[in-house]
Amino acid sequence: MNRYLPLAILSLAILAFATLLLVIAPGMEIAAQPVPADLHPYSEQELRGREIYVSLGCVYCHSQQPRSPDQAPDGERGWGRAAVAGDYAYDAPHQLGTMRTGPDLQNVGARLPSEAWHLRHLYQPRSIFAWSIMPSYPFLFEVKDSPSKGDKIVDLPVEYAPGSGVVVAKADAISLVAYLKSLDRTYPAPTDSLRDDGYSTVEAETK
Numbered sequence: 001m002n003r004y005l006p007l008a009i010l011s012l013a014i015l016a017f018a019t020l021l022l023v024i025a026p027g028m029e030i031a032a033q034p035v036p037a038d039l040h041p042y043s044e045q046e047l048r049g050r051e052i053y054v055s056l057g058c059v060y061c062h063s064q065q066p067r068s069p070d071q072a073p074d075g076e077r078g079w080g081r082a083a084v085a086g087d088y089a090y091d092a093p094h095q096l097g098t099m100r101t102g103p104d105l106q107n108v109g110a111r112l113p114s115e116a117w118h119l120r121h122l123y124q125p126r127s128i129f130a131w132s133i134m135p136s137y138p139f140l141f142e143v144k145d146s147p148s149k150g151d152k153i154v155d156l157p158v159e160y161a162p163g164s165g166v167v168v169a170k171a172d173a174i175s176l177v178a179y180l181k182s183l184d185r186t187y188p189a190p191t192d193s194l195r196d197d198g199y200s201t202v203e204a205e206t207k
């Protein structure tokens with residue numbers, strides 16, 4: 001076997017073809033997706049909250065990708081219309097997730113807009129749902145004997161309140177909640193040009 005040159009050229013051609021087909025073509029297709037007009041870039045505080053979301057691994061239990069009605073009843077669960085590529089225009093790295101130990105969070109900001117609710121839930125999920133298996137994040141909060149002006153005090157039932165003093169949200173908790181509240185892709189989906197079967201996700205939603 002001494003036909004090294006043709007062998008090398010053939011291997012490189014196969015590799016180049018595969019890269020074109022599996023990396024470059026999909027990349028170009030996704031880059032051409034329109035950014036929905038109602039999708040706003042994250043503010044600095046929301047981006048900080050997003051970093052905390054990533055670092056705490058919320059993605060291990062929460063997806064951010066409601067599916068179309070022909071795949072799952074996500075719409076009936078109140079998680080919103082099926083996600084489209086443009087919804088993630090400002091997300092890097094995206095937090096699509098694969099596990100749904102907890103609800104999908106793609107539209108949690110629209111579903112649960114209360115900052116006080118989120119702060120209490122993050123401090124102790126079981127203070128809201130006794131059955132919750134979500135971890136609590138007490139290190140995002142501190143106990144203060146006398147809160148200063150402007151402190152966000154977490155409203156807790158007696159059994160979860162500290163013996164003395166009050167639970168106050170740290171800056172990280174406030175940023176994380178700002179990020180959660182920004183999760184709102186309830187605007188109508190731009191027609192999804194990735195689909196060529198004439199099936200629009202907007203129509204699917206109203207079926």
Ligand code: HEC
Pocket residue numbers: 053056057058059060061062101102103105108111112118125126129132133134135137176180
């Ligand atoms: C071990 C799995 C797990 C992890 C990790 C986890 N969660 Fe949850 N989460 C759940 C479960 C289960 C629920 C449903 C019960 C509840 O609301 O507490 C939930 C509910 C929620 C809800 C309410 C959603 C709704 O529609 O009712 C929010 C918001 C939320 N989680 C945010 C977070 C954030 C932010 C993080 C990371 C800091 C996180 N979760 C980490 C399991 C998890």
